[in-house]
Amino acid sequence: MSRETITDIVIYTGGDPRNLSAFESLRQEIDKISHPLQPEINWREMELLALEIFRTNGVDLQTLSYYTLARTKRAGLAGFTEGCELLAGVLIGEWQTCWPNNEAARIEILNWFSSRLSRLVRALAFDDKSLRLLCRAERALQIICDKLQQMPLSQLPRIENLLIFVQNSVQRVEKQSGQSQHVEQSTAEKSALIWMPTKRIVAHATASTADIPAPPVKLPPHVPEANAESASHWLKSWQAFALGALCSLLVIAPIFYLSYWPLREQQDFLERQPAGKALLWLSNPQIKSYSRQLDNLTTIPVYYTAELGERSVSVARQLWPTDSRQQQVSQRWQQLNSETQRNPSTGESYSVVRQRLQQLSDELLAREKARSGLTISYLKTAIYQMQTAMAEDVPLEELLRQFEIATQNGESAPPLLLKQIDQRWNVLSQRYYGLIDHGNMAR
Known part of the structure; x- marks a missing residue:
C-alpha cells in the first residue's frame, strides 16, 4: 500500500x-x-x-x-x-x-x-x-x-x-x-478523463460469456381466440384484483417516498456533523461505537453554536435573498453579534491590573534606590484603582467559582449569577469563533 x-x-x-x-x-x-x-x-x-x-x-x-x-x-x-x-x-x-x-x-x-x-x-x-x-x-x-x-x-x-x-x-x-x-x-x-464504470472491472480478465451477444429470441406467433367472451370468470376477477393492487401501489409509493426519503437525507446530513453524530448515537446507543462517540465529542469546538449560527445565516441568505423575514432575522443576528463585539467585558482587567502592579513595583524599586518612600495615601489610591478595574470585568473563572461555592453550600445559584455566566460564555465563544474564522480567511 x-x-x-x-x-x-x-x-x-x-x-x-x-x-x-x-x-x-x-x-x-x-x-x-x-x-x-x-x-x-x-x-x-x-x-x-x-x-x-x-x-x-x-x-x-x-x-x-x-x-x-x-x-x-x-x-x-x-x-x-x-x-x-x-x-x-x-x-x-x-x-x-x-x-x-x-x-x-x-x-x-x-x-x-x-x-x-x-x-x-x-x-x-x-x-x-x-x-x-x-x-x-x-x-x-x-x-x-x-x-x-x-x-x-x-x-x-x-x-x-x-x-x-x-x-x-x-x-x-x-x-x-x-x-x-x-x-x-x-x-x-x-488528455483523457478517468472513466468510472458502475461495476468493478477485473484487470487482465479473459473474455466471458457476458461479452457474447445473446441470440435473438423467437416468439411464437399470436393466435387470436375464436371468441374473446369465453374468458373465464376467475380470470376477470384476477385482473380486477391486480388493477386494484396497482392503483393502491401508485397511491402508497409517492406517500412513502415523500415521507421516508427526506428523513433519510436529513439523517445522512446529521451524521456528517460531529454534534449530529453524537445526538444520533444517544437515540441508538451501541457498545461498538461507544469509543467513537466520545472521540467525536472531543472534536466539537466550544464555538460550535456561533459557527452554526453563521452558517445558518449564510444558507438563509442564499435561499431567500429577497424575503423580508430572512432579512429581519439575519439583521437581528448581526446586531446581536455586534453588541457582543462591543461588550465592555473583554477580559482586559487582567492586563490593566498587571500593568499597574508592574508600575507600582517599578516605582517602589526606584524610591528604594533613591532612599525615599511612598505615602500611604498614594498606595491606597493605587490599590483602589486596581480593585476598580477588577470589579468592572469579573473573569468567567471567578463567576464559576462563586457558582461552585453556592453548590457546595447546598444553596441555589442566584439567577443573576447564572445570567452573567451565560452572557460571558457567549461573548467568549463568539469572540473565539471570530478570531478562528479571521485566521482561516487570512490563510
Missing part, C-alpha cells in the same frame, strides 16, 4: 464509506484543519487512506474531495489536476449513483472542495512547464461547471470561481511564455 497510486487501482463508483475504519481515520485527519491547536496533518497518510477506500469501497464525493486536497498538498498542480479530472469523471458518468445521494450534501461537499482547493492553488507558482497541467485542469473544471449547470440544483456550487482563476492563470502563463492558444487545444485532445 505504501507505493500504491491512483493509476494502480481499478476505479468504480462506491457507496457510503462512513462504516469503514479508513474513512473514520481520514475524517480525524481532516478535523485537524479546523482544530484550534492546529496539529500537524499527515497528508501522506490521508492520501493512502483515500486510496484504500477507493480500492475497497469505490469512489464517493466526500473521499474524492479529501483525496484531491491531500494530493494537491503533496504534488501541487499535478495532484490538483488529477483530482479535478477524477471529479469530472464522477459527474459525467456516475452523478446519479455516487454517494451521497442528498443534493444539499453534494452541494456542501463541492463548495468545500472549491473553497479549500482555491486557497492551495492560489499559493502555487506557475511557469511555462505548468501550462499543460493548467489546460487539463481548466478542461476538467469546465466539464464540471457545464454538467452542474445542466442539473436542476437548488443552488449551484461555487466551482466556477476556481475555473475562472485557472483560466486567468492559463492566459497569464501563455503571455509570459509566448505560447498560443493551440497548446490548450492539443492538450485537451491528448
